[in-house]
Amino acid sequence: MSEPTQRIVATNGIRLNIAEHGDGPPVLLCHGFPESWYSWRHQLSALAAAGFHAVAPDMRGYGK
Numbered sequence: 001m002s003e004p005t006q007r008i009v010a011t012n013g014i015r016l017n018i019a020e021h022g023d024g025p026p027v028l029l030c031h032g033f034p035e036s037w038y039s040w041r042h043q044l045s046a047l048a049a050a051g052f053h054a055v056a057p058d059m060r061g062y063g064k
Contacts, residue, residue, distance in 0.1 A: 004044045006037075008064075009057075017064035018057040022048025029056040036063035 004021040019037040021044040029040040037056035047054035058064055 004041065004048075004054075004056075006064075014060065016057050016060070018055055019044060020053065020055045021045060022051070022053045024051045024053050027052045027054045029054060031056065031059060031062070034062070038063075 002021070004019045006017060006019045009016050009018055017037070019040070027047050029037075029043060031037060031039050036058050040054075040056040044054045044056060
């Protein structure tokens with residue numbers, strides 16, 4: 001199974017790192033304090049295997 005990919009998304013003057021995996025209907029995973037997208041790493045792969053496009057952003061001030 002492939003690994004989640006990361007990229008930077010720029011919108012409204014801010015840049016956010018996101019990790020994503022899979023194709024299909026989107027599922028947005030938001031981390032809590034004090035974490036990053038990495039806390040969702042196992043769920044990203046499981047959701048992708050189930051046919052979803054899982055997206056886990058680093059919230060502002062966290063991660064990359």
